[in-house]
Amino acid sequence: MMKKITVLLSAAAMIVSSIMFTSYAQDMTPEQQAAAAVDQRKSLFKTIRYNLAPIAGMAQGAPFDAEVAERNARRIAVMATMIPEMLAVDTSAFDNIETTALDSIWDNQGDIATKAQALIDNANAFADAAATGDFGASMGAFRAFGGSCGNCHDTYRVDTD
Numbered sequence: 001m002m003k004k005i006t007v008l009l010s011a012a013a014m015i016v017s018s019i020m021f022t023s024y025a026q027d028m029t030p031e032q033q034a035a036a037a038v039d040q041r042k043s044l045f046k047t048i049r050y051n052l053a054p055i056a057g058m059a060q061g062a063p064f065d066a067e068v069a070e071r072n073a074r075r076i077a078v079m080a081t082m083i084p085e086m087l088a089v090d091t092s093a094f095d096n097i098e099t100t101a102l103d104s105i106w107d108n109q110g111d112i113a114t115k116a117q118a119l120i121d122n123a124n125a126f127a128d129a130a131a132t133g134d135f136g137a138s139m140g141a142f143r144a145f146g147g148s149c150g151n152c153h154d155t156y157r158v159d160t161d
Contacts, residue, residue: 010138011118013110025053030093031096031097033089033090034089034090034091034093034097035094037086037089037091038097038098038099038101039094039099040086040091041086041087042156044082044083044086046080047079048079048080050056050074051075051076051079052071052072052076052146052149054062054068054069054072055068055069055072055073055126055145056146058138059139059142059146064135064138066130066131066132066133066138067103069126069127069130069138070127070128070131071122071127073123073126073127073130073144073145074123074124074127076118076119076121076123077120077123077127080116080120080123081116081120083112083115083116083119084109084112087105087109087112087156088109089103090106091141092106093148100157100158100160101156101157101158102155102157102158104155104156108156111155112152112156115148115152115155116152118148118151119145119148119149119152122141122144122145122147122148123148124149125141125144126138126141126142126144126145128141129141131143
């Protein structure tokens with residue numbers, strides 16, 4: 001029951017945020033809209049990374065906390081539903097806007113949606129495994145979960161490493 005409430009509250013907050021951004025964006029120039037879109041998606045990905053960090057730490061030897069692993073993975077699954085929307089605004093025409101998104105994103109929105117869905121599915125599968133408290137099963141599911149992030153980054157993000 002608590003999981004459902006958390007998911008519903010998260011979804012409601014995202015909807016309100018989208019509505020507020022849409023009305024705010026109507027008073028902006030195209031360049032300001034592009035800059036705001038980049039800021040929004042950077043914020044989303046920072047929040048996803050914030051939730052992924054403890055899970056990655058557990059995969060690298062930190063003590064396994066099944067409750068944190070499940071909670072954070074479920075949060076990521078909810079946030080991942082926003083990825084296609086956050087990557088829908090083509091910002092490539094504005095050279096002064098700093099982004100790590102490759103221009104190929106704008107021609108492959110269907111693939112972005114597919115990759116986002118894979119992240120959602122794999123995050124939920126990991127959360128289900130973590131809910132059992134079985135570290136081995138959780139780490140087995142983590143490989144696909146983490147791979148979902150890498151699949152998109154490898155294809156659509158500037159290599160900053």
